[in-house]
Structure formats: C-alpha cells, structure tokens
Amino acid sequence: MTAQSGARRKWLDRYGSRLVQVAFVAAILLLWHLATTRWGVNKILLPSPLSVWQQFVDVIRKGEFLADLQITLMELAVAFVVATVSGTVVGYVISRSPYLIKVFEPLFAGIYSIPIILFLPLYVLFFGLGPASKIALGITISFFPVVLSTIAGFGNVDRVLVTAAKSMGASDWQLFRHVLVPAALPVVLSGLRMGFTIALLSIIGSETIASLAGLGHRIVNLAENMDMARMFAYIVFVIIIAVFLNTAVSALDARGKRQR
Amino acid sequence: MTQAATNTAISVRNVSHSFGEADEARHVKALLDTSLDVTRGELLCLIGPSGCGKSTLLNVMGGLIAPTTGTVMVGDKPVHGPMPNDIAFIFQENALFPWSTIHENMILGMSFQGVPKAERADRAQRALEAVGLDEFAGHYPSQLSGGMRQRAALARALSLETNILLMDEPFGALDEQTRMVLGEDLSVLLSRSKKTIVFVTHSLGEAVFLADRVAVFSARPGTIKEIITVDEPHPRKSAFMTSARFHQQRDQLYDLLHDEIRKSMAQSGKPKRAYEDQSSRAGPAA
Amino acid sequence: MKRYLLRHPGVARLGVILLMLIGWEIAARWFIDPMFISPPSRVLMALGSVFATPNVPAALRLTFFELAVAFALAVIIGVVLGLAVGLSKFGNKTFMPIVLLLYGIPQITILPIFILYFGIGPAAKIAFGVTHGMFPIIMAVVAGVQNIKPILLTSARSMGASNWQILRHVVYPNMIPSLFSGMRLGMTGVLLGVLLAELYVSTGGIGYFTSMFTQNFDPTKLLGLVGILAAMAIALNELVRRGETHFARWRD
Known part of the structure; x- marks a missing residue:
C-alpha cells in the first residue's frame, strides 16, 4: 500500500462518517423540499420546509409559545419534585430492610412495566382536564424509576465499605453521609434522569390526549385547525425544548456522578 | 537442509512486528528480528517479561497476526493466515462458545475445520475421554469450573487432530494447584501423542516442568535471548518438581530473566505508559 | 404467622x-363521590357489562391485533436495521448517532402527523406502535452484534471458520439474548405507542369508549376497560419476558 492511499484511508476513517451524516440530513431536507415544490405533495399533508421555518421564526419572535411553555414546565417541575422526594424517601426506607426489598421491589417493577398512560382517562375523570391531571399522572409515572433506582442504589452498597467505616468508628450520620450516599448516588441519579425524561413525555402526552393548555395541546389544536406549517414549527420547537432539557439533565447527572 | 525440513515443525525467520502505524502515539514495537525453529514433537515454552512479544510470536506462528516483516513456515507451507488443519489454539481466556454445550462446542469446532459429519461425534467423545470430561459433555461452559473449562478447550483442540498445538498461557487464569495438576496431565498427553506444542507462560516453574526447551525473551522490543534445554522424559512426575535439577534449572531461568524484567519495568515506569505499569507489576511475580 | x-x-x-x-x-x-371512583368489587362485578357494551369486544380485539402486528413489524424492522447498522464499523459509527438522535425525540409530539397520514384507523396506531418499539430493538441488535468477546472471533478463525460460519455460529447466537432484552423493551414501546394513539383518537376504538365513560362519569366501566387493557399489557410483557429468560439461559 502506498503512503498516499494510506493517508486517504485515514482521512476517510476520520471524516467519512460525519460526511455521510451531513449528506443524510441534507438529502432528507432536499427530498422534503422537492416533494412540496416539484412533486406536488399536498400542502395540508406536508408544508414546505421554508414555510415551516417562517412559522418557527414567527412563533419565536412573537413569544406566543410562552404561556404554553410555562404551563408545561410548571407541570413538569411539580411532578418531578414530588416524584423525586416521595420516590427517594420511600425507596430509602425500603432499602434498609432486605425483607422489605423482597416484598416491594417486584411489586413496583411489575406496575412499572404496565403502560401507565392507560390510566390517564381515570386521572382526567378524577382531576379534570386542567394541569392537576397532568401533574398527577407525571408523578405516578416518574415515581417508579426513582423508587426502583433508590432501592437498587441503597440496597446494593458493598458490605465491605460499611464494615470498614464502622470499624473506623463512623456514626450513623457519618455512615449515611460518607458511605451510603456516595455509593448509591450514581444509581439514584440515573433513576432521577429516567424519571425526568418519562415525566416530560407523559406530561406532553397527556396534554396531547386530553387537556386545555400546554405545548402538547397547542400542537393538537393546530392539527385540528389544519394549520400545518405552524404545527410543524411547534413540533420542532417542542423537540428542541425536550432535547435541551434532557441534555441538561444528563449533564447534571454526569456531573453529580463525578463529584460525589 | 533436507534434514532440517523433516525435523522442523515451525520455522520462524527474521520476524518483526509493530502494532499501530509508525506515526501514531500508540505505536509499539513488539517483536524484533526473531528467528526460531520448533522441532517436531517437542514442547517449547516461550517465557519473558510482560509485553515482550511472546504472545505476538505465538499468534504470528498460527497465522492470526501477519508480521510486519519476516516469514513463518509450517512444514513446507508458508503461513499467511489461520491453518486449521495443522494448528490448533488454546487461549488463556475462556474461548468456548458460551451458548453451546461442551459437546456442541467440539462439533462446531470440527465443522469449522471441515471434519466430515459422520466422524465428529466419535472424535468428540474420544477427546473428552482423554481429558476426563466425558461425563460433562452436555454442560454449558458457565456450569463448569475454570479448570474444567480449560480442559474442555484442550479437548476441543485435540479433536481437531492437528500436529501442532499453540497454547497462550492456557493455565494463566487458574489457581496454582489446578495448574499443577493440569500440567501433569499435559505431560502425560505429550508422552502418548507426537504433538508439537508451543506454550507461552509467565511461570518459571511451569516452564521447567513442561518444556523440552525454554526460549527466554528479552524486554521489549522482544527477541529470543537464550534457549535452555530441559532434559527429562515425559510423562514428568511430581517428583521431578522437587528434584535438585528442577531447582537448578529454575534458578538458571530466573537469572536469565531477572535483568529483562527490571528493564521491562523501567520501560513501563515512564509516566506516559502508566497503563502498562500495572500489568507488568502483576506479571512476572510468578 | x-x-x-x-x-x-x-x-x-x-x-x-x-x-x-x-x-x-x-x-x-x-x-369519595361515586361520580369519580368506584370500589374494586363493583368494577369486578361490572366487567360483564363492559363486555356487553356494543362494540367494546370488537375494539379490544382490534387493539390486540394492532399490538401484535406492530410488535411483529417492530421486530422485523428493528432486526434488519440493527444488522445493517451493527455489522460494519462504518455503519455503526455513521448511523448510530442518527438512530440515537431519533430515539431521543419525544415521539408523542408527532402523533397528530401520524393520524393525518394514516387516518384514524388501525394503520396509524400500528405505525405509531412500530416507531416506539423498533428503536430499543435496533439498539439491542447493534449491541448484541458488537459486544462479542474478541477471543471468540479469534478462536473461530483459528479453527478455520468462514465469514458465513462466523456470522451464523458466533455473531448470531451471541446476539440472541440481547435481541430478547430488546424485544422486551420493544414490547413496552409498542404498548405505549399503540395505547397512546388509541387514547388520542376519541372517535373510534378504545379511545371512544374511554372518553365516553369519562364524560358520562361512569368510573365503574372506565376502570373495567382500563383494567382489561392493563391485564392485556401485563400478559404480553410476561410472554416476552419468558422468552428472554429462556433464550438467555446459557449466560452465567
């Protein structure tokens, strides 16, 4: 093999993937554009990328999204905080006894495997169409990953670490603060991240299915009015918000794991 | 020349090997201008400090790695890739397929090699009997102990009925007592068959106990520093291990190795090679 | 005691x-006001009347059919795409980030588009179930193909295995347990996708009945219907979980 072809292969190794990725995204945008401008795909079915972009800019500039975003974020914040507090407290109490773990862990895991979104109609019946039903559903859904990971984190601390700390005379509080918490933290944080992600999903989901306000409701509203370009713009907006929130939470998770 | 051709199982000529491209940070010269003849029917041990290239040489011999320069001949055939009809491997790690039973593992190996279907079951049975595992044919590897797994790997290699066995620290992950027993078994096996075996090891005792000849490697970039002969017929008994001659040869080997281990540790002591530091400290202790 | x-x-x-x-x-x-909740004993007694409600059995059957078809399609698409991405280093490096990106999108936001394109019938629900179920399967297949101990490949090669034999006897069996874990997650995704779409479409199917029972303040029948669907979900999950334990039994 000549030196030149070796260099080319190395270049391909390094940048080939990026190149294909960019080409892939560009091809999809191009197909989308051609479909709307040349091939006569109905605008109701597929608005042109340009009109979606204009609507997106309009939504951002007018700040029209603020009210819906505020409601969604409020629901998310309340649901996540309540689920986190209740999940970690219940999980910690259960994790202190191997017997309680055996009783409750399979129970929680079993319920967690059911698509809890099924219960949304019950929540709507009970709490109405407003934010309360979204918050309640969000709490229910994100409680389970939090409690399960808390049980797993605190229930599986290496016995040697506990024995070592006790042999050096650690008090109960010192044991909790300097051994149990740092040992359990990575698992618990993963559970919190998971809980956050599915709380966000279930809140947007229940707004889509049955609600009066919020980002999910806005998208459905635009769909019912056949305002497709604006609906696409909102979908893009919600995806950006969701990806941003999930990335932020993942970063916090990674940071917390580093700094324990 | 003709005599050498008939008596030599594997002939290694001026083999050098480097990992990574010359301009890369991870470029490592593993093996430097090594030549070696393995005689038919002998057990040759390769011993040396960690990272000296002894496993690399074994893989080059078996055609699993193409050397950067130099040639390897098995009999009168040049080696360009795996030679399943001439060479069987046994690795340190458990290389049995975990989703197959011991019996299925052996059948699969023979189907890879191209043994006719009708012969496979019979050969598997014989090989398992030879290592004393015939009652465990239906077990999965995860159901066996480490020592039994390595015996099963040996049986799989035997069932291929090659003239040459290449063994890369086959007992390295086992405890001392299991190793000793397996070493004795291997010596018995050797006395019965006419196989040529190349055996990489870290253990001085294992090398002296098993080998007809021991090739001692220098520190990296490795090459063969000296070859010593152990003149004791197989099968070797545990009495050999307590004899004065055993200890004398073990000490001789230790003298040869000592400086190389120091050199190797000095090499890996450089901060930019912190990772290898651990492996070389763990290595030559045995 | x-x-x-x-x-x-x-x-x-x-x-x-x-x-x-x-x-x-x-x-x-x-x-509690019986307008909002109904005791479990009454729900149990009323299960018969849920089934007796016209069109409810048909809606349940249809949902089950959608779940089965969506799961089968998710497995087929997931395995094909997973192999396509996972079997080559380049494919993995290039397309895995795209798969991860798509997987990270909250798909619920595009549910209205599915209804728009596929109508309010089973097609939209199946499609929505497939897009939820296939990603975990793709990831599992890629992981299963990639996480082979290198020593097993070396060992097979040393015994003379051809590329096809390596694919058939090493790569494939190595992938199976991972594939079944992926199928379990895929089933969870399919259930979520199909049921979300069912609940969203309130003019027919399950969604029609849940919204009708809700508007009529009939918690007994609503609980009965939701309970039946939950039982269906539990049974399907359990089925796939059994498959998983069975096919991963050689793992230590």
Missing part, C-alpha cells in the same frame, strides 16, 4: 396488594 410471612415475602406482597384494594374499596364506598 410472623415467621411464615418473613420466610415468604411473596405472600406478604399479596397481602400488601390486598390491603391496597381494601383501602380503595373503603374509600370508594364511603368517602
């Missing part, structure tokens, strides 16, 4: 479930 419970946590677990049901029964009978 105490010793018996200590030795059998499963019995204690049943006790906990029973206590919760009793608490629910008491609350629903005497403390």
Whole structure:
C-alpha cells in the first residue's frame, strides 16, 4: 500500500462518517423540499420546509409559545419534585430492610412495566382536564424509576465499605453521609434522569390526549385547525425544548456522578 | 537442509512486528528480528517479561497476526493466515462458545475445520475421554469450573487432530494447584501423542516442568535471548518438581530473566505508559 | 404467622396488594363521590357489562391485533436495521448517532402527523406502535452484534471458520439474548405507542369508549376497560419476558 492511499484511508476513517451524516440530513431536507415544490405533495399533508421555518421564526419572535411553555414546565417541575422526594424517601426506607426489598421491589417493577398512560382517562375523570391531571399522572409515572433506582442504589452498597467505616468508628450520620450516599448516588441519579425524561413525555402526552393548555395541546389544536406549517414549527420547537432539557439533565447527572 | 525440513515443525525467520502505524502515539514495537525453529514433537515454552512479544510470536506462528516483516513456515507451507488443519489454539481466556454445550462446542469446532459429519461425534467423545470430561459433555461452559473449562478447550483442540498445538498461557487464569495438576496431565498427553506444542507462560516453574526447551525473551522490543534445554522424559512426575535439577534449572531461568524484567519495568515506569505499569507489576511475580 | 410471612415475602406482597384494594374499596364506598371512583368489587362485578357494551369486544380485539402486528413489524424492522447498522464499523459509527438522535425525540409530539397520514384507523396506531418499539430493538441488535468477546472471533478463525460460519455460529447466537432484552423493551414501546394513539383518537376504538365513560362519569366501566387493557399489557410483557429468560439461559 502506498503512503498516499494510506493517508486517504485515514482521512476517510476520520471524516467519512460525519460526511455521510451531513449528506443524510441534507438529502432528507432536499427530498422534503422537492416533494412540496416539484412533486406536488399536498400542502395540508406536508408544508414546505421554508414555510415551516417562517412559522418557527414567527412563533419565536412573537413569544406566543410562552404561556404554553410555562404551563408545561410548571407541570413538569411539580411532578418531578414530588416524584423525586416521595420516590427517594420511600425507596430509602425500603432499602434498609432486605425483607422489605423482597416484598416491594417486584411489586413496583411489575406496575412499572404496565403502560401507565392507560390510566390517564381515570386521572382526567378524577382531576379534570386542567394541569392537576397532568401533574398527577407525571408523578405516578416518574415515581417508579426513582423508587426502583433508590432501592437498587441503597440496597446494593458493598458490605465491605460499611464494615470498614464502622470499624473506623463512623456514626450513623457519618455512615449515611460518607458511605451510603456516595455509593448509591450514581444509581439514584440515573433513576432521577429516567424519571425526568418519562415525566416530560407523559406530561406532553397527556396534554396531547386530553387537556386545555400546554405545548402538547397547542400542537393538537393546530392539527385540528389544519394549520400545518405552524404545527410543524411547534413540533420542532417542542423537540428542541425536550432535547435541551434532557441534555441538561444528563449533564447534571454526569456531573453529580463525578463529584460525589 | 533436507534434514532440517523433516525435523522442523515451525520455522520462524527474521520476524518483526509493530502494532499501530509508525506515526501514531500508540505505536509499539513488539517483536524484533526473531528467528526460531520448533522441532517436531517437542514442547517449547516461550517465557519473558510482560509485553515482550511472546504472545505476538505465538499468534504470528498460527497465522492470526501477519508480521510486519519476516516469514513463518509450517512444514513446507508458508503461513499467511489461520491453518486449521495443522494448528490448533488454546487461549488463556475462556474461548468456548458460551451458548453451546461442551459437546456442541467440539462439533462446531470440527465443522469449522471441515471434519466430515459422520466422524465428529466419535472424535468428540474420544477427546473428552482423554481429558476426563466425558461425563460433562452436555454442560454449558458457565456450569463448569475454570479448570474444567480449560480442559474442555484442550479437548476441543485435540479433536481437531492437528500436529501442532499453540497454547497462550492456557493455565494463566487458574489457581496454582489446578495448574499443577493440569500440567501433569499435559505431560502425560505429550508422552502418548507426537504433538508439537508451543506454550507461552509467565511461570518459571511451569516452564521447567513442561518444556523440552525454554526460549527466554528479552524486554521489549522482544527477541529470543537464550534457549535452555530441559532434559527429562515425559510423562514428568511430581517428583521431578522437587528434584535438585528442577531447582537448578529454575534458578538458571530466573537469572536469565531477572535483568529483562527490571528493564521491562523501567520501560513501563515512564509516566506516559502508566497503563502498562500495572500489568507488568502483576506479571512476572510468578 | 410472623415467621411464615418473613420466610415468604411473596405472600406478604399479596397481602400488601390486598390491603391496597381494601383501602380503595373503603374509600370508594364511603368517602369519595361515586361520580369519580368506584370500589374494586363493583368494577369486578361490572366487567360483564363492559363486555356487553356494543362494540367494546370488537375494539379490544382490534387493539390486540394492532399490538401484535406492530410488535411483529417492530421486530422485523428493528432486526434488519440493527444488522445493517451493527455489522460494519462504518455503519455503526455513521448511523448510530442518527438512530440515537431519533430515539431521543419525544415521539408523542408527532402523533397528530401520524393520524393525518394514516387516518384514524388501525394503520396509524400500528405505525405509531412500530416507531416506539423498533428503536430499543435496533439498539439491542447493534449491541448484541458488537459486544462479542474478541477471543471468540479469534478462536473461530483459528479453527478455520468462514465469514458465513462466523456470522451464523458466533455473531448470531451471541446476539440472541440481547435481541430478547430488546424485544422486551420493544414490547413496552409498542404498548405505549399503540395505547397512546388509541387514547388520542376519541372517535373510534378504545379511545371512544374511554372518553365516553369519562364524560358520562361512569368510573365503574372506565376502570373495567382500563383494567382489561392493563391485564392485556401485563400478559404480553410476561410472554416476552419468558422468552428472554429462556433464550438467555446459557449466560452465567
């Protein structure tokens, strides 16, 4: 093999993937554009990328999204905080006894495997169409990953670490603060991240299915009015918000794991 | 020349090997201008400090790695890739397929090699009997102990009925007592068959106990520093291990190795090679 | 009694479930407006009347059919795409980030588009179930193909295995347990996708009945219907989980 072809292969190794990725995204945008401008795909079915972009800019500039975003974020914040507090407290109490773990862990895991979104109609019946039903559903859904990971984190601390700390005379509080918490933290944080992600999903989901306000409701509203370009713009907006929130939470998770 | 051709199982000529491209940070010269003849029917041990290239040489011999320069001949055939009809491997790690039973593992190996279907079951049975595992044919590897797994790997290699066995620290992950027993078994096996075996090891005792000849490697970039002969017929008994001659040869080997281990540790002591530091400290202790 | 419970946590677990049901029964009978909740005993008695409601059995059958088709399609698409991405280093490096990106999108936001394109019938629900179920399967297949111990490939090669034999006897069996874990997650995704779409479309199918029962303040029938669907979900999950344990039995 000549030196030149070796260099080319190395270049391909390094940048080939990026190149294909960019080409892939560009091809999809191009197909989308051609479909709307040349091939006569109905605008109701597929608005042109340009009109979606204009609507997106309009939504951002007018700040029209603020009210819906505020409601969604409020629901998310309340649901996540309540689920986190209740999940970690219940999980910690259960994790202190191997017997309680055996009783409750399979129970929680079993319920967690059911698509809890099924219960949304019950929540709507009970709490109405407003934010309360979204918050309640969000709490229910994100409680389970939090409690399960808390049980797993605190229930599986290496016995040697506990024995070592006790042999050096650690008090109960010192044991909790300097051994149990740092040992359990990575698992618990993963559970919190998971809980956050599915709380966000279930809140947007229940707004889509049955609600009066919020980002999910806005998208459905635009769909019912056949305002497709604006609906696409909102979908893009919600995806950006969701990806941003999930990335932020993942970063916090990674940071917390580093700094324990 | 003709005599050498008939008596030599594997002939290694001026083999050098480097990992990574010359301009890369991870470029490592593993093996430097090594030549070696393995005689038919002998057990040759390769011993040396960690990272000296002894496993690399074994893989080059078996055609699993193409050397950067130099040639390897098995009999009168040049080696360009795996030679399943001439060479069987046994690795340190458990290389049995975990989703197959011991019996299925052996059948699969023979189907890879191209043994006719009708012969496979019979050969598997014989090989398992030879290592004393015939009652465990239906077990999965995860159901066996480490020592039994390595015996099963040996049986799989035997069932291929090659003239040459290449063994890369086959007992390295086992405890001392299991190793000793397996070493004795291997010596018995050797006395019965006419196989040529190349055996990489870290253990001085294992090398002296098993080998007809021991090739001692220098520190990296490795090459063969000296070859010593152990003149004791197989099968070797545990009495050999307590004899004065055993200890004398073990000490001789230790003298040869000592400086190389120091050199190797000095090499890996450089901060930019912190990772290898651990492996070389763990290595030559045995 | 105490010793018996200590030795059998499963019995204690049943006790906990029973206590919760009793608490629910008491609350629903005497403390909460029957417009909003119904005691479990009454829900159980009313299961017959749920099935007797015109078109409910047909809607349940249709949902089950959608789940089965969506799951089968998710597995097929997931395995094909997973192999396409996972079998080459380049494919993995290039397309895995795209798969991860798509997987990270909250798909619920594009549910209205699915309804728009596929109509309010089974097609939209199946499609939505497939897009939820296929990603975990793709990831599992890629992981299963990539996480082979290198020594197994080396060992097969040393015994003379051809590329096809390596694919068939090493790569494929190595992938199976991972594939089944992926199928379990895929089933969870399919259930979520299909049921979301079912609940969203309130003019037909399950969604019509849930919204009707909700508007009529009929918690008994609503609980009955939701309970039946939950039982269906549990049964399907359990089925796939059994498959998983069975096919991963060689793992240590």
